[in-house]
Amino acid sequence: MSRAKRIMKELQAVKDDPEARIELEFVNESDIHHLKGSFLGPPGTPYEGGQFIVDIEVPMEYPFKPPMMKFDTKVYHPNISSVTGAICLDILKNAWSPVITLKSALISLQALLQSPEPNDPQDAEVAQHYLKDRESFNKTAALWTKLYASPDGAIGKSVDEAELYGIDSEAVKEFESQGFEKDKIVEVLRRFGIKKLDPADNATINRIIEELLK
Amino acid sequence: MASDEEYSEAESDDSLYNYESRNTSVDLICPKNPNLTSDDSEFDIDEVDSSDYDEEDDIDNSLLATPVSPSTKKALSEGSVPNLKYECLTTKEIYEKMLKRINHLQPVFSIPPDDVLVLMQHYDWNEERLLEAWTEKMDELLQQIGLKSAEVNGSSDVRGIKHRNDFMCIICCEEKNTDTFSLECGHEYCLDCYRHYIQDKLHEGNIITCMDCSLVLKNVDIDQIMGHASSTKLMNSSIKSFVQKHHRNYKWCPYADCKHIIHLKDTSSLAEYGRLHYSPFVKCSEGHRFCFSCGFEIHAPADCNITSAWVKKAKKESENLNWVLSHTKECPKCSVSIEKNGGCNHMVCSNCKYQFCWICEGDWAPHGKSFYECTIYKNDDTKSKGAQEDPGKQLKKYTFYYRLFNEHEVSAKLDWKLGQTVGHKVKALQDRMGVSWIEGLFLIESIKTLNEGRTALKWSFAVAFYSDASHNLTKIFLDNQMLLAKAVEDLSELLQIKEPETIMKRKPEFYNKSGYVENRRTALMECGRDLLCKGICKPHDG
Numbered sequence: 110m111s112r113a114k115r116i117m118k119e120l121q122a123v124k125d126d127p128e129a130r131i132e133l134e135f136v137n138e139s140d141i142h143h144l145k146g147s148f149l150g151p152p153g154t155p156y157e158g159g160q161f162i163v164d165i166e167v168p169m170e171y172p173f174k175p176p177m178m179k180f181d182t183k184v185y186h187p188n189i190s191s192v193t194g195a196i197c198l199d200i201l202k203n204a205w206s207p208v209i210t211l212k213s214a215l216i217s218l219q220a221l222l223q224s225p226e227p228n229d230p231q232d233a234e235v236a237q238h239y240l241k242d243r244e245s246f247n248k249t250a251a252l253w254t255k256l257y258a259s260p261d262g263a264i265g266k267s268v269d270e271a272e273l274y275g276i277d278s279e280a281v282k283e284f285e286s287q288g289f290e291k292d293k294i295v296e297v298l299r300r301f302g303i304k305k306l307d308p309a310d311n312a313t314i315n316r317i318i319e320e321l322l323k
Numbered sequence: 324m325a326s327d328e329e330y331s332e333a334e335s336d337d338s339l340y341n342y343e344s345r346n347t348s349v350d351l352i353c354p355k356n357p358n359l360t361s362d363d364s365e366f367d368i369d370e371v372d373s374s375d376y377d378e379e380d381d382i383d384n385s386l387l388a389t390p391v392s393p394s395t396k397k398a399l400s401e402g403s404v405p406n407l408k409y410e411c412l413t414t415k416e417i418y419e420k421m422l423k424r425i426n427h428l429q430p431v432f433s434i435p436p437d438d439v440l441v442l443m444q445h446y447d448w449n450e451e452r453l454l455e456a457w458t459e460k461m462d463e464l465l466q467q468i469g470l471k472s473a474e475v476n477g478s479s480d481v482r483g484i485k486h487r488n489d490f491m492c493i494i495c496c497e498e499k500n501t502d503t504f505s506l507e508c509g510h511e512y513c514l515d516c517y518r519h520y521i522q523d524k525l526h527e528g529n530i531i532t533c534m535d536c537s538l539v540l541k542n543v544d545i546d547q548i549m550g551h552a553s554s555t556k557l558m559n560s561s562i563k564s565f566v567q568k569h570h571r572n573y574k575w576c577p578y579a580d581c582k583h584i585i586h587l588k589d590t591s592s593l594a595e596y597g598r599l600h601y602s603p604f605v606k607c608s609e610g611h612r613f614c615f616s617c618g619f620e621i622h623a624p625a626d627c628n629i630t631s632a633w634v635k636k637a638k639k640e641s642e643n644l645n646w647v648l649s650h651t652k653e654c655p656k657c658s659v660s661i662e663k664n665g666g667c668n669h670m671v672c673s674n675c676k677y678q679f680c681w682i683c684e685g686d687w688a689p690h691g692k693s694f695y696e697c698t699i700y701k702n703d704d705t706k707s708k709g710a711q712e713d714p715g716k717q718l719k720k721y722t723f724y725y726r727l728f729n730e731h732e733v734s735a736k737l738d739w740k741l742g743q744t745v746g747h748k749v750k751a752l753q754d755r756m757g758v759s760w761i762e763g764l765f766l767i768e769s770i771k772t773l774n775e776g777r778t779a780l781k782w783s784f785a786v787a788f789y790s791d792a793s794h795n796l797t798k799i800f801l802d803n804q805m806l807l808a809k810a811v812e813d814l815s816e817l818l819q820i821k822e823p824e825t826i827m828k829r830k831p832e833f834y835n836k837s838g839y840v841e842n843r844r845t846a847l848m849e850c851g852r853d854l855l856c857k858g859i860c861k862p863h864d865g
Contacts, residue, residue, distance in 0.1 A: 111495035118496045172494055173519050203671075207494045207520055208510075208535045 112171050116141050119210050131215050133165075142167050145181070146215045150258065151223040155250035156184070159258025163218060164194075165211060175205035176214065185246075185253040187227040187236035196221075197231035237302045238275055245304055249275030270295045280306035289321050297321055402623035402848050403604040404596045409587045409615070411576075411608040414562045417584065421448055421562075432457065437541050438470050444530055444558075448565045468530070469537040472507045481509050484547060492516055494534070504548050510535040517548050525553060528560030567675050570657065576607040577618045583607040587615055600626040600855040621775075624851025625782040632862030633785035637725060655679055724788040731781040734815075738777055741818055742770045751823045758827065765830060769818060769837045776811045776840040779847060780804065786851050790860040797859060800850045807843040814840050 123133040129148075136143045144165040150156030162181040168174045178201055180194035188197045200209060200217055209217075230236030239246045249272075256268060270291070271281045276298050283306060284294045297320045298304075303313065412420075425439045428450070432439050445468050446453040456464055465471040484504050491498045492513040505511035510533050512520075521540070524531045531540045542554035566573040571590050576583040585605050587593075593603055593616060602623065603615040613620055617627040625633065654661055654672040656679075661672060671678050679686060749763040783804050790797045814836040820826055826833075854860040 111497055115494070115496040170523075173523055206534050207516065 112167070112169070113141055115172060116144075116167060116211075119212060122210070123212050126212075129212070129216070131212060133211060133215070144211070146178075146211060148215050148219045150254060151219055154223055155247045156186075156222045156254050156258070159254035160260075161218075161222070161258055163215065167211075172207040172209075175201050175209075176211060177201075178214065178218070183253060183257040184222075185235055185250040186222060187225045187230045187232060187239045188221055189235075190232050191235055192232075195231060197226075197229060234274075234299060234302060238304060241302075242275075242304055245275050245277075249273070271298075274299050275304050277305045280304075283308075284317065284321065287318070293321060402601055402626070402852055404593065404601045407587070407603050407605065407615075408589065409585050409605055411606075412584050412586055413582055414559050414566070414584065417565070418558050418562050424450060428454075434465075434470075437543060438465075441470060441530060441539050441541060442468065444561050447568055448562075469532050469539040472538060481505055482507050484514070485511075494520075504544075506533050506538045506540070506544070508533055508536050508538050514548060521545060521549060521553065525556045526560050528557065528562075528564045531557070567657065570675075574605075574615055574618065576609065576611050577613050578607075578609070578611040581607060581609050581611055583609060583611075585615060597627065600852050602627055621778055622782045622785075623779060624848045624855075625785045626855050628862045629785050629789050629855070629860065630782065632789065633728075636721065655685075721788060724784045728781055728784040731777055731784075735774065735777045735781065738770070738773055738815065741815075742774070745770050745818070748821070748823065748826065752826065755823050756827055765833050765837075766818075766826070769814065769833050772837040772840050773811065773814050773818060776807060776814070776844050779844050780807050780811055783807070783847055783851060786854060786860050789862055790854050794859045796850070796854055796857065800847070800854055803843070803847045803850050807840070807847050810836070810840045810843045 120133055123129075123131055132147045133144060135141065136145055144167065146163045146165050147160055148163075150159040150161060159182070161184065164179050164181050166177040168177065178196055180189055180196065182194075183191065184194070185191060189195070196218070198217065198221055200206075200214065225239060227236045227239045235246075238249065252272065252275075256273075269278075271278055271294075274295065276295060280298065280303070281291060281294050285291060297317055301313075301317065301320070303317070306314070421443065422436075422440075425436055425443060429436050429439055431454070432442075442453055442457070442464070443450070446456070462471070482505065484502055486501075487503050488500045489498055490501050490503055490511075490513060492501070492503070492515075494512050494516040497513070499513070502514045503511045504514055504517050512534060517534075520534060521531060531545065532538060533540070540548075542558070545554040545557065546552055566575065566584055572587055574585050574587070575581075576585065585607060587603070587605070596603070597616065602617075604612060604621050604623075605615045606612045614622060614627060614630075617631055619627075619630050619634070622630040653659065654674060654677055656677040657672060657675040659672060659674040661670065745766050749760070749766055752758040752763045752766075753760065783800075787797070787801060787804065790800065817829070817832060817836055820829070851860070
């Protein structure tokens with residue numbers, strides 16, 4: 110049972126290094142397959158101030174097979190699915206090596222938050238947002254961090270759907286004034302990957318209206 | 324009697340194929356492309372784009388203009404590409420050829436052949452790309468691939484297996500007296516962990532490195548760690564991926580458990596012949612005949628398009644394949660079935676390494692749209708809804724032809740069993756009638772003719788299904804089909820005779836009936852090609 114030994118040792122190593130601000134613990138003491146890890150959002154990024162929880166499943170063949178990791182905390186990031194928390198990172202797939210530990214994998218995730226790879230996206234909508242309008246992307250990512258990754262999070266608060274996806278409220282108002290419902294507008298704008306509206310771009314506006322009328 | 328052994332079943336099967344090869348693939352002259360025969364770079368893959376091919380318009384004329392040899396004529400009448408040059412290999416043979424090339428090239432490199440092997444593996448066995456990279460940046464290349472340690476202090480005496488007391492392996496976290504292994508980098512792990520690590524990677528065929536850095540484990544290291552010749556497995560996987568990557572020139576024999584690979588050196592004319600509805604039929608050294616383009620059995624009179632449409636349809640209709648259809652998708656590149664086993668929609672085919680989107684099956688790289696609303700997927704959906712055919716009528720027509728197709732497939736299997744008993748019959752003839760082996764050959768030829776006739780008949784139903792039923796040529800085709808069916812059944816019946824005496828007495832009948840099947844088959848093939856060339860028969864989603 111080298112796997113149990115190794116996991117225990119890894120847990121100890123995390124405890125011995127409080128400086129890293131990484132936490133790792135079993136979900137259930139009797140099950141060494143299933144852990145939860147967490148780390149802090151890297152400073153100087155929209156993720157600063159958040160604590161991100163990662164669900165970790167350790168396969169039987171560990172450490173020869175990579176652990177399966179996904180975010181429990183909702184994250185707005187090009188390489189992380191905004192819906193499921195699935196992660197697109199090479200070391201968790203084919204670039205895995207037995208010398209990588211759960212701790213170093215969590216640190217890699219932290220580094221991923223620091224430097225996204227929009228050209229190899231997991232969430233294409235988010236990736237487009239990142240590439241097209243960095244400022245607006247940062248605002249949305251920070252909002253998500255505040256809502257979902259902070260102690261005083263979104264629980265009990267109502268969240269504005271448009272703001273949540275980084276859509277300019279002016280754009281929503283424009284269509285609301287034409288009598289369309291807000292939910293529908295947000296849904297269509299998301300689908301088209303449109304965050305801001307250029308009032309002179311009639312072709313796009315017509316395309317959206319056409320879609321809204323469907 | 325030694326001759327008794329010689330004419331056993333297996334032997335007679337072989338002779339059947341030998342006979343065949345004498346007829347079709349030996350001594351073929353090549354009137355159109357004499358430079359084909361130049362053979363100096365064996366693994367030089369000329370993936371000639373068909374659009375570069377500028378002899379398009381000449382091809383039909385040139386076929387007519389050059390005096391047509393009998394073998395070419397036979398190939399043409401069977402819808403097969405004439406003068407096809409190919410060789411049949413195994414992974415081992417390909418690997419041995421690679422090794423020969425490496426020995427040949429070694430003086431250029433001034434490093435051990437084992438290292439050249441790793442370089443070749445890194446460059447997917449592409450000599451030219453390797454040599455190019457080598458002349459550009461030797462040392463850099465060695466470091467980049469991991470044949471040379473980047474650190475100066477990497478000393479060679481660290482390398483290898485050592486016995487250590489109270490060794491703490493950081494992989495398994497066990498402290499024990501054990502053998503360990505490390506490369507020049509000094510990253511040392513216990514042999515158990517190393518074995519486990521290597522075992523998992525052998526089937527991937529990629530270069531295996533140290534667990535902690537990019538230094539390469541050479542084949543000698545792998546064999547030393549594993550304690551036996553495991554590197555052959557790795558090389559085998561590597562060659563397999565080489566074959567997969569060069570699927571335009573290399574194809575696995577599709578027959579179950581057949582390990583042979585067909586290497587077609589020149590594929591430039593295939594597209595052109597394809598347009599004329601000729602298919603590149605090949606035969607591996609086990610005697611399995613198949614179409615190089617689509618991987619199915621000899622499917623004439625149908626061409627590859629008809630065949631693939633027909634087979635897809637058969638799959639679609641089959642209840643058993645429902646699970647496969649709903650849970651797996653074919654890799655858009657190499658058509659291997661892929662099951663999705665995780666949340667990520669970024670799929671990488673384990674076979675050909677193609678990266679695609681699970682939703683729309685498009686290339687991943689330019690992927691721009693939101694993943695839950697892939698437009699390509701939607702388009703596909705609306706397109707299939709828009710198809711305006713009477714589904715009930717189509718289905719009825721399909722079921723009708725599919726039943727016939729299937730019936731002949733079953734019969735072909737039974738005929739195959741019959742073929743096995745023919746060997747016994749030939750032997751019985753020799754034992755009881757004193758007939759020489761050569762004289763008994765007619766039985767083996769008959770069974771071969773029967774097989775070919777049956778296969779052609781089978782695929783002719785696919786052609787019939789996709790043909791415009793109102794056209795006169797289709798009617799002629801159907802008449803021809805009926806005549807072949809009758810001829811095939813007659814011959815099949817004749818082959819059921821068991822008594823050697825009767826067989827010898829009715830020998831002329833065997834010749835007559837076989838000859839008739841042969842003629843009817845050729846007629847049906849020609850007629851089928853006519854339907855294809857005139858566009859009366861074309862694939863459609865019905």
